[in-house]
Amino acid sequence: MLVFVLLGVSVLIFAILMTFSPERRAMTYVETPQQVKDIPQIIKQHGLDDPAHVQYFRWLKQISTGNWGWSFVAADTVWNAFWRYLPITLELNLFTTPLIIIIGIWLGTQAGIHKDTWLDHLTRIFAIIGWSLPTFLFALIMLMLFYGYFPLFPPGIIGDKVQMFILENPDKFHSYTGMYTIDGLLNGRLDITLDALRHLAMPVFTQVVVVVALLMRVMRSSMIEEISKEYVITARAKGADNKTIYFRHARKNALIPVVTVAGWLVAFSMEGSVSVEIIFNRRGIGWWLAQSAIALDIPVLMGMCLFFGLVYVVTNLVIDILYAAIDPRIRLT
Amino acid sequence: MPKLIETRDLVTNFYTYEGVVKALNKVGLVIERGTTFGLVGESGCGKSVTARSMMRVVQEPGRIEGGQVLFYPGEDGQEAVELLSQSEAYMQSLRGDQISMIFQEPNAALNPIMTIGDQVAESFLFHRKKEMCAKVLEDLKTADLPWPGLKKLLEFFYRRAAADPGDRLCCWASRTPILKRWQQRLFREARRRSVEIIAALDIANADQVVDRYPHNLSGGMKQRILIAMALACEPLLLIADEATSNLDVTIQAQILDLLRKLKKKSISSILLITHDLGVVAETCDRVGVMYAGSVCEVARVGELFRNPLHPYTRALLDAVPKFSVSGQLKSVEGNVPNLVDPPSGCRFHPRCPLRRKICAQRLPELALAGPDHLVACHLAGGRSGSAQVWGGR
Numbered sequence: 126m127l128v129f130v131l132l133g134v135s136v137l138i139f140a141i142l143m144t145f146s147p148e149r150r151a152m153t154y155v156e157t158p159q160q161v162k163d164i165p166q167i168i169k170q171h172g173l174d175d176p177a178h179v180q181y182f183r184w185l186k187q188i189s190t191g192n193w194g195w196s197f198v199a200a201d202t203v204w205n206a207f208w209r210y211l212p213i214t215l216e217l218n219l220f221t222t223p224l225i226i227i228i229g230i231w232l233g234t235q236a237g238i239h240k241d242t243w244l245d246h247l248t249r250i251f252a253i254i255g256w257s258l259p260t261f262l263f264a265l266i267m268l269m270l271f272y273g274y275f276p277l278f279p280p281g282i283i284g285d286k287v288q289m290f291i292l293e294n295p296d297k298f299h300s301y302t303g304m305y306t307i308d309g310l311l312n313g314r315l316d317i318t319l320d321a322l323r324h325l326a327m328p329v330f331t332q333v334v335v336v337v338a339l340l341m342r343v344m345r346s347s348m349i350e351e352i353s354k355e356y357v358i359t360a361r362a363k364g365a366d367n368k369t370i371y372f373r374h375a376r377k378n379a380l381i382p383v384v385t386v387a388g389w390l391v392a393f394s395m396e397g398s399v400s401v402e403i404i405f406n407r408r409g410i411g412w413w414l415a416q417s418a419i420a421l422d423i424p425v426l427m428g429m430c431l432f433f434g435l436v437y438v439v440t441n442l443v444i445d446i447l448y449a450a451i452d453p454r455i456r457l458t
Numbered sequence: 459m460p461k462l463i464e465t466r467d468l469v470t471n472f473y474t475y476e477g478v479v480k481a482l483n484k485v486g487l488v489i490e491r492g493t494t495f496g497l498v499g500e501s502g503c504g505k506s507v508t509a510r511s512m513m514r515v516v517q518e519p520g521r522i523e524g525g526q527v528l529f530y531p532g533e534d535g536q537e538a539v540e541l542l543s544q545s546e547a548y549m550q551s552l553r554g555d556q557i558s559m560i561f562q563e564p565n566a567a568l569n570p571i572m573t574i575g576d577q578v579a580e581s582f583l584f585h586r587k588k589e590m591c592a593k594v595l596e597d598l599k600t601a602d603l604p605w606p607g608l609k610k611l612l613e614f615f616y617r618r619a620a621a622d623p624g625d626r627l628c629c630w631a632s633r634t635p636i637l638k639r640w641q642q643r644l645f646r647e648a649r650r651r652s653v654e655i656i657a658a659l660d661i662a663n664a665d666q667v668v669d670r671y672p673h674n675l676s677g678g679m680k681q682r683i684l685i686a687m688a689l690a691c692e693p694l695l696l697i698a699d700e701a702t703s704n705l706d707v708t709i710q711a712q713i714l715d716l717l718r719k720l721k722k723k724s725i726s727s728i729l730l731i732t733h734d735l736g737v738v739a740e741t742c743d744r745v746g747v748m749y750a751g752s753v754c755e756v757a758r759v760g761e762l763f764r765n766p767l768h769p770y771t772r773a774l775l776d777a778v779p780k781f782s783v784s785g786q787l788k789s790v791e792g793n794v795p796n797l798v799d800p801p802s803g804c805r806f807h808p809r810c811p812l813r814r815k816i817c818a819q820r821l822p823e824l825a826l827a828g829p830d831h832l833v834a835c836h837l838a839g840g841r842s843g844s845a846q847v848w849g850g851r
Contacts, residue, residue: 353517353518354566355561355563355566355567356566356567356568356569356570358510358515358517358561358567359559359561359567359568359569359684359687360569360580361515361553362513362515362553362554362558362559362561362688363553363554363558363580363584363687364550364551364552364553364554364555364581364584364585365550366547366550369580374569374572377571378569378570378571451571452570452571453570453571453673454570454571454671454673
């Protein structure tokens with residue numbers, strides 16, 4: 126299943142790739158400025174004017190052997206650059222994802238239970254701010270407040286002192302994952318972890334506020350719908366108290382649609398938030414992708430499309446598994 | 459017969475966007491101990507709302523606005539408890555224990571993602587916790603446990619819970635990981651009881667059914683499960699809200715038979731809400747007819763079918779298909795009035811073939827028109843016994 130979906134994605138991506146002229150595509154093989162004049166030769170050498178299906182299978186073979194082409198934005202092969210940028214985005218998501226899910230579901234549940242009370246209105250205001258204020262504006266306000274006026278949470282990935290220390294003592298700090306918060310712990314350097322967390326605080330907060338709004342609203346409406354269902358009255362007629370009704374009966378049912386939204390949001394934020402990464406100067410997947418899109422760095426765009434295809438396929442798989450765990454009606458047995 | 463539950467001038471309104479729906483307009487009913495009371499009427503006439511108001515489970519945006527619901531828990535029917543002024547906690551202890559309800563849609567009335575066993579066991583866990591803890595404590599004396607400390611700990615918890623089901627320490631322990639496993643024996647006991655009650659309702663393989671989910675069962679089975687849930691704590695009053703309407707005829711007969719048997723054995727009274735007059739004739743002792751939020755006639759079942767006094771009751775009885783009569787089926791002219799803006803006076807008057815001037819001006823009150831026969835109609839004439847005003851059929 127997974128393989129077929131990915132093959133489909135690759136055909137689509139290749140179709141887009143074929144809309145570019147052979148000359149354009151030949152640029153992906155150019156690694157130095159001197160090579161530019163050899164373009165006709167490159168086209169011939171790599172068969173860029175061959176029939177589409179021949180090129181497609183050749184491209185597939187290259188991709189599957191890890192040859193994803195050269196990224197002039199990153200000045201490295203796409204494969205290497207990808208593994209360099211991924212930890213930065215992954216680190217951000219590692220902190221935002223659980224926060225988004227926990228806060229979104231908890232606030233949504235409370236807003237649904239206490240519909241039309243001050244709590245509900247408060248979460249509504251919160252959601253409107255998060256959802257309608259542009260991310261870049263919100264991120265800039267945060268940066269202005271907590272770095273400009275109160276220099277508590279600096280942008281970037283890690284402090285200069287720590288950066289210097291790591292550069293000067295490459296033997297004392299080994300990069301296991303590329304994520305400083307985790308590497309700090311693995312190296313037994315709590316100060317590095319804390320410093321990295323200090324740099325992470327603002328982007329994480331911005332990302333959570335922006336993304337949590339949607340999840341919260343979905344959870345709220347789902348909860349309200351479940352509370353008005355017939356089985357809730359059955360439970361009430363049995364003598365159930367509100368707590369049992371809300372948390373034992375309604376919430377689990379209300380989670381079913383929320384799982385889908387949560388899954389999509391997680392997959393979506395794997396693409397990296399361009400605004401957050403640029404404003405807080407964290408060069409991750411989102412930043413790289415944005416730069417590549419501007420500079421028409423085709424191999425990067427192609428490779429990333431395939432990567433996001435994979436992310437979405439895996440996310441859907443996880444959503445399906447979670448569905449089966451929550452809802453006995455769709456279990457196969 | 460002593461009274462069991464009584465409503466007086468019950469008013470329930472629904473606050474919708476279209477306006478205030480006056481669903482109940484001073485409903486007064488008396489249900490006696492040990493009888494089956496049938497409540498009939500068209501859809502949307504307030505039968506279910508009456509039952510739900512009695513249990514105080516009216517859903518948003520509905521609100522009980524006035525009147526009284528008097529519950530007589532004692533054998534002699536003397537001491538009354540006014541349910542509308544009681545606390546929510548009191549109502550919770552009452553619901554499912556003394557008054558319980560079976561619902562119209564067995565498909566919607568069961569939680570789709572909880573096992574049957576868990577849902578039935580809830581009834582026991584809400585109302586029989588004390589008793590069950592005592593039972594577990596008894597069993598613990600002879601139980602073999604891996605180490606003696608565990609037995610002490612379990613006994614400690616169960617002794618506390620048996621003394622007071624809402625014990626703070628026990629509640630805290632029930633929420634703490636690992637520690638919450640102290641309740642396992644309690645759950646096992648509740649499950650054992652659930653299997654027992656499900657088996658008592660003629661369901662085969664009860665010990666397997668408890669582990670299934672609602673979607674694995676047929677409609678009739680689900681209805682039985684709902685009945686099992688309602689009967690778990692042997693209530694004084696069972697409200698069957700269109701309990702058989704959505705089942706096919708054979709299953710319907712089975713369920714009604716079951717209710718009759720159970721009534722003899724354990725339950726004191728049944729309030730049977732239905733729009734099927736055949737079911738009423740077969741199972742009820744007394745019948746109340748409702749129209750547009752008010753009760754128009756209450757009588758013993760034989761009397762009502764023999765001598766219907768309210769024009770609406772007559773129309774309703776005429777609308778029942780009869781095998782012996784050929785020709786077109788009679789229907790009640792017009793539609794059920796919009797309860798946002800109900801007709802003045804008697805709510806039936808716009809559709810009544812015998813309306814007089816007074817009908818549009820004044821709401822007729824329920825009055826005695828014969829032995830144990832109440833009717834709310836200006837023409838059926840209360841105590842004066844002028845039931846013959848509009849002649850025979």
